[in-house]
Structures are given as structure tokens and as C-alpha cells.
Amino acid sequence: MGSAARPGQPADDGPQPPERLVRTVTAWEGEAGREWLALLPARVAGLLADWRLGVERVVAAGGQISMIVLVRDEDGEPAVLKVGMVNRETEHEHAALAHWGGRGAVRLLRADPAQGAMLLERLRADVSLRSLAEPKALLEAEGVLQRLWVPPAEGHPFRSVADTTGELAGLLRERREAAYAADAAELIDQALAAQAELAGSAGAVETVLLHGDYHQGNVLAGERMPWLAIDPKPLVGERAFDLAWLARDRLSTLAAQPGSRTTARRRIAKLADALEVDAERLRGWAVFRAVEAGVWYLSVGGREDGELLLEFASWL
Structure with a gap:
């Protein structure tokens, strides 16, 4: 993890990335991920010095593709x-957070x-909505979303749902021909048809x-x-797109209970x-989102996660 540093003084080598981050970045990003990881400790140390931050601990x-460090500023505030990693999904995270302004x-x-660096207010990282019973969690999740769904500013930098999913659909067509996706061909065709219809209208x-x-x-x-919401991958588009991930939340638990298909449809x-x-x-x-993500997981060797997402899509 590296030694703690006083505000304005970087640790000798900088805080080290945790094993989970190393594992996912290496598996998902390949050589580009390994290069980013190699530079990460020095980058973090530089930010700590420039922003005069003292380290408490690395989380x-x-x-999965970012390092989270609990810090205090020079006034002692947490x-x-x-x-x-900066990519097309994450490059405008800061702009979305600035637009919401804490709302x-x-x-x-x-x-x-x-x-790819941000200094954020300290939240309770160990307490998410998943700590609540599901009915209460969904109610709270709906309330937060209603605050986030605001008109984008004029001249905003965010990509549209139609453009983004169009690119994902192109990749999904390519992956359809791979051996790992052979059993999912019918679901993939259904997902591609859904994306074309939804993006077209x-x-x-x-x-928003x-x-x-x-x-x-x-x-x-x-x-x-x-x-409060964290970790956006901001887009502009229709509200239904944002609900697609929420609809399949706690998927392992959902799959393990009787009547999973009925429960999933009722949740929608x-x-x-x-x-x-x-x-x-x-x-x-x-x-579409479950099939696209499921096939992506298959493509990087995550068969268990991929098959579970495809099963969810089949229920709908």
C-alpha cells in the first residue's frame, strides 16, 4: 500500500494499487492496463503532493478500473x-458530477x-443501497434517480445513448460469430433488434x-x-436506459429464488x-444491456457472470 504521506509530501513510491484493481485491469485492458498500473503509484503520489493531501488508506x-484513496486535505477535512483509467465511458465523469453539483x-x-483524477466528498463506502432490504433499496434508488435526471447543459460533452449503443451493437455483431457466443445467437439477434428499434425512435x-x-x-x-450516487458513466438519452441496470440488480439472489422469470418481469x-x-x-x-454485457463477459473469460446475464435477458 505504500507509506502514508503528510500533505504536500508524496510517499517514496506512492500508494500501491490493491489486488482487485490489478486483477480486473489486467484481465479487461491487457497491455494498456498493465502500462497504466505501472504508472499509477507515481501518478497518485504526484496528485497527493500537488493537492496537498494526506493518505489515510487505500480502499x-x-x-474495478480506478484506485480509491481515503485522504484528508491540508485543513484535515476528509x-x-x-x-x-480514462476511456470513452469515464472521460466525462467529472463533467457530470460538476453539472449535478452534489444534487x-x-x-x-x-x-x-x-x-483521470478527482477529489470527491467522503461518503460511507461500506454502506450502499444493497445493505437495505430490496423493496426499501429500490424505493431509495428511484428517489436518487429522479434528482439526477436533469436536462444537460447547452454544449455538453456527453455522448448519446443512440450513438453509444450503436457502437456496442456493432461489437456485439462481431462477437456473435465467436465460438463462445454460439449458444447465445438467438438472444443476440433479439438484443440487436431491440437496440435498432429503440435507438431509431x-x-x-x-x-436527460x-x-x-x-x-x-x-x-x-x-x-x-x-x-448519493457515485461512479457515473454519463450519457444523454431516455430515462428507460438508466433503469435497465437497476432492473437486474442483485441478480445472483434473483436467480436463486423460485419464480425468477416472473419476479424479473414484475420488477420491470x-x-x-x-x-x-x-x-x-x-x-x-x-x-440489450444484459446481452451486450453478458457476451462481453464471455469474451474476456467471465463465463459465470456472462451466462447469468444472458439468463436474465431470456426471462424478459
């Missing part, structure tokens, strides 16, 4: 330093977008700023508000009704 169970989401204190649906990766694990307990209907979105559009996006 071992932090992000904060979180997040340093992640429904963690507050952005400082950012260096080129380095996106102009008829109101556009979306979280993009919204699930119960990305909503943490806070001090100034009970629950309840979410659509509670947040006033079209249930068929939500179902279509849930199918």
Missing part, C-alpha cells in the same frame, strides 16, 4: 481521491481530467442526463444527504410505473 475493495450525486471538489422520447451505470452498489450513504413493470417510463422500452433496453 482495497475500490473501483475526502476521497479517485484515479481511474443526488457525490460532490466533486477538484478534478484533473487528463489524469429515441427522438420521440425526452432526453443519465448516470449510465446505475445500480444499488453505486449509491452510497452520505452525511449531507442519506443516499414496477420500475416503469414508479418512474413513469414506457415498460416496453425499459424491457428492450434491459434485454
